[in-house]
Amino acid sequence: MVGVPAHRVAVIGDVGGHLDELRAELRRLGADAETGRLPDDLTVVQVGDLVHRGPASAAVIQLVDGYLRTQPAQWVQLVGNHEAQYLREPVFRWPERLDARSARTLRRWWADGLLRVAAWVRDDAGEEFLITHAGLTAEFWRDTLGAPRGAERAATMLNGLIGADDGADNPALFRAGSMLHRRGPVRGAGPLWACTATELLPGWLATPLPFSQVHGHDSLFDWRKRRFRVPGDLARLTVLEDEARHETTALDGGRIIGIDPCHSGEPCGRWAAWETRTRPAQAHPPAQAPPGFGGSGIE
Numbered sequence: 001m002v003g004v005p006a007h008r009v010a011v012i013g014d015v016g017g018h019l020d021e022l023r024a025e026l027r028r029l030g031a032d033a034e035t036g037r038l039p040d041d042l043t044v045v046q047v048g049d050l051v052h053r054g055p056a057s058a059a060v061i062q063l064v065d066g067y068l069r070t071q072p073a074q075w076v077q078l079v080g081n082h083e084a085q086y087l088r089e090p091v092f093r094w095p096e097r098l099d100a101r102s103a104r105t106l107r108r109w110w111a112d113g114l115l116r117v118a119a120w121v122r123d124d125a126g127e128e129f130l131i132t133h134a135g136l137t138a139e140f141w142r143d144t145l146g147a148p149r150g151a152e153r154a155a156t157m158l159n160g161l162i163g164a165d166d167g168a169d170n171p172a173l174f175r176a177g178s179m180l181h182r183r184g185p186v187r188g189a190g191p192l193w194a195c196t197a198t199e200l201l202p203g204w205l206a207t208p209l210p211f212s213q214v215h216g217h218d219s220l221f222d223w224r225k226r227r228f229r230v231p232g233d234l235a236r237l238t239v240l241e242d243e244a245r246h247e248t249t250a251l252d253g254g255r256i257i258g259i260d261p262c263h264s265g266e267p268c269g270r271w272a273a274w275e276t277r278t279r280p281a282q283a284h285p286p287a288q289a290p291p292g293f294g295g296s297g298i299e
């Protein structure tokens with residue numbers, strides 16, 4: 001019997017306004033060199049932080065807007081803390097500010113359910129991955145979501161938080177951690193903000209993972225200084241892939257894979273998307289779903 005053809009999912013880490021880097025990686029993944037069109041067998045998930053740092057934030061937003069318009073079933077856009085600056089009152093100072101048109105585009109994506117908090121995928125070996133900007137901490141998973149066992153359920157619940165508490169001063173979804181507050185780690189920092197070394201990993205050392213995770217935002221390994229930001233026992237659980245700038249920490253119940261290339265104002269050099277294979281129905285949203293599929297909480 002011929003099975004359903006395998007489908008490729010490529011998860012792209014933080015872009016940081018580096019249009020040329022994003023374009024080059026999409027071409028490597030099979031996008032048409034002229035038109036940029038994605039091949040039919042590929043779904044891209046981008047983990048957020050499209051903007052700031054690099055030279056071309058507005059053009060990155062425009063490129064992604066094109067994919068969301070023309071190939072909406074093949075581009076899943078997640079929200080990062082840098083996009084959130086334009087969706088709510090800004091919470092941190094940043095030297096750059098997006099132009100009004102780009103900010104409006106982000107707000108339209110958010111209102112239309114095109115900018116999500118979480119995606120999920122089950123690979124063809126059966127391993128489930130939750131994909132978010134900064135990772136889902138054990139405390140947020142347990143206390144805010146009520147400890148869902150599957151990645152699909154967790155993604156649906158996270159996306160259901162969009163708009164649910166927009167009026168609140170400090171809604172769980174946007175709960176920042178040590179990176180913003182410059183104090184000790186925050187138990188239950190949200191999926192846009194959790195610091196990998198001090199807020200994401202520690203909780204999962206004490207709690208078996210219900211599913212694996214892929215995230216951007218920051219890293220356990222400082223790629224520039226070439227040293228771990230964590231003690232040796234945690235570092236020893238982590239395998240580095242230098243060429244791709246991926247770090248994989250093996251824990252009880254699953255693994256946590258960090259894919260932030262850590263671009264600064266200059267691109268970092270070598271990096272790559274994290275790729276896996278799945279069957280078309282085993283990703284969120286499914287490959288053929290209409291735009292807005294997946295219970296974002298926005299009607």
Ligand SMILES: [Mn+2]
Nearest residue numbers: 049080081217
């Ligand atoms: Mn970030």
